[in-house]
Amino acid sequence: MSNERERATQQPGFHWLGFTARIPILHTRVCWPEFFQGILVAAATALALVPLLTHYFGLSFEEAIAMSFLHSFLISASWMIFGEPYASGWLTPALPFVLTLLLSDSFSTPVERLQMMTAISLDFALLLAVLGVSGLGAKLIKIMPEVLKGAVILGASIAAFIKVFDLQAADNIFNTHPFSASVAIGLSLLLAFSAPLHRLAGRYPMLARLVALGLLPGFILGAIVGALMGELQFDIEMGFFSLPMMDMFNKVSPFAIGWPSLDMFIQGIPLALIGYILFFGDLLTGKEVLAMVEKDREDEPLNFNDSRTHISVAIRNAISALIAPFFPTQGILWTGIHVVIAQRWQQGRQVMGSLFDGISSYYMLGLPFIFFLAPVVTGIKPMMPIALAVTLALTGFACAYVAMAKASNNAERGCMLLSAMCLALMDPWLGLILAVLMSVFLVDFKAADKEEA
Numbered sequence: 001m002s003n004e005r006e007r008a009t010q011q012p013g014f015h016w017l018g019f020t021a022r023i024p025i026l027h028t029r030v031c032w033p034e035f036f037q038g039i040l041v042a043a044a045t046a047l048a049l050v051p052l053l054t055h056y057f058g059l060s061f062e063e064a065i066a067m068s069f070l071h072s073f074l075i076s077a078s079w080m081i082f083g084e085p086y087a088s089g090w091l092t093p094a095l096p097f098v099l100t101l102l103l104s105d106s107f108s109t110p111v112e113r114l115q116m117m118t119a120i121s122l123d124f125a126l127l128l129a130v131l132g133v134s135g136l137g138a139k140l141i142k143i144m145p146e147v148l149k150g151a152v153i154l155g156a157s158i159a160a161f162i163k164v165f166d167l168q169a170a171d172n173i174f175n176t177h178p179f180s181a182s183v184a185i186g187l188s189l190l191l192a193f194s195a196p197l198h199r200l201a202g203r204y205p206m207l208a209r210l211v212a213l214g215l216l217p218g219f220i221l222g223a224i225v226g227a228l229m230g231e232l233q234f235d236i237e238m239g240f241f242s243l244p245m246m247d248m249f250n251k252v253s254p255f256a257i258g259w260p261s262l263d264m265f266i267q268g269i270p271l272a273l274i275g276y277i278l279f280f281g282d283l284l285t286g287k288e289v290l291a292m293v294e295k296d297r298e299d300e301p302l303n304f305n306d307s308r309t310h311i312s313v314a315i316r317n318a319i320s321a322l323i324a325p326f327f328p329t330q331g332i333l334w335t336g337i338h339v340v341i342a343q344r345w346q347q348g349r350q351v352m353g354s355l356f357d358g359i360s361s362y363y364m365l366g367l368p369f370i371f372f373l374a375p376v377v378t379g380i381k382p383m384m385p386i387a388l389a390v391t392l393a394l395t396g397f398a399c400a401y402v403a404m405a406k407a408s409n410n411a412e413r414g415c416m417l418l419s420a421m422c423l424a425l426m427d428p429w430l431g432l433i434l435a436v437l438m439s440v441f442l443v444d445f446k447a448a449d450k451e452e453a
Contacts, residue, residue, distance in 0.1 A: 043380060050064040056110065062244050092395045111257050120272060122260075124276070125317040127276055135307065147419075147443050152435070153402055155424045179229045184383075192394055289335075297346065419435035419439065422435055
């Protein structure tokens with residue numbers, strides 16, 4: 001079969017212009033544990049943006065589902081069309097920054113918000129293409145002070161927590177769904193980050209399997225509690241959805257609603273720069289995770305190419321900008337899922353023949369068919385606002401501990417927090433400029449270099 005390979009060779013595929021396309025079934029096998037997890041976890045996460053799309057971007061529920069379908073397909077293109085060895089996902093830490101800007105008074109209509117989203121996506125795509133082809137991306141990240149990187153990541157954490165815990169907002173999740181949100185967020189944080197729980201999971205296989213399910217237990221228990229407390233009403237419909245692609249396209253595409261102004265492109269540059277810092281961090285994380293387990297899988301050498309990755313993500317963001325603009329959805333890594341798949345791949349060929357078998361299975365073979373299944377979509381619908389809150393809460397927690405580890409003295413800690421507040425609360429240009437200035441004038445980099453040495 002065409003998905004068979006000899007030992008110590010790469011997984012077969014179609015080679016084109018420096019990329020490798022691997023068609024599910026033809027070039028990859030189905031891993032059923034990953035497939036069934038993906039149906040539930042990937043569905044709930046992918047549909048988390050639907051409440052935002054309907055409330056702030058003028059889409060109907062069905063049009064928002066159609067847009068999420070395109071986002072999911074483009075995410076799968078990362079491994080399926082371009083051959084990237086990563087479980088791809090959103091640039092999740094960028095989402096709070098984007099929402100803070102687009103939901104401000106500067107953009108009062110859905111058309112303006114979508115045009116701004118297009119501008120940010122195209123800015124980001126151009127930045128990736130230029131830095132990837134020239135090789136300047138790695139140099140840029142290398143010379144950037146750690147305290148500034150930490151400020152960007154901590155700013156994302158603060159912005160995320162504000163979105164989740166701002167009780168002054170009438171539509172805040174804790175005002176509308178206090179019990180179900182508390183249970184879903186609490187259990188998800190516990191399973192994802194609890195050190196005592198992870199220690200016990202090493203001793204008890206059943207607990208380890210529960211932890212491996214990631215967000216799913218939190219969603220399920222939150223749904224049960226929400227239904228019992230009367231916060232959630234489930235109206236499950238049977239049949240299939242006919243996704244209104246053309247109606248959605250006519251509401252979101254710059255070809256239909258008009259192109260962003262030059263001011264929008266300029267205003268989007270800081271968010272593109274912030275997005276690039278986050279992208280590069282994800283890229284390093286994804287490679288490091290695979291490097292730690294690759295030594296146990298000498299039968300399948302992986303092909304890492306940072307320039308290829310830059311260009312593939314640039315292409316995905318450019319396409320998204322033209323047909324379904326929502327900037328943070330086209331990143332390179334879904335960290336939690338990437339780790340789970342890598343750990344299963346590490347166990348040997350008898351467990352997972354190829355890394356791409358696991359990735360393609362988790363992403364439902366690149367065909368997010370669940371978006372057409374009315375029982376699945378309508379069953380998840382009441383949980384969508386909670387899914388978004390869980391995503392933001394976990395993002396805030398993870399970004400906080402990653403950022404704090406980058407500060408080595410009190411000056412850096414204070415500078416990082418103040419810079420992060422500027423980035424989270426101010427206009428992106430002003431926040432980024434102030435963060436750079438504070439990093440330059442408040443931190444003694446020579447002293448920091450001596451400490452590292």
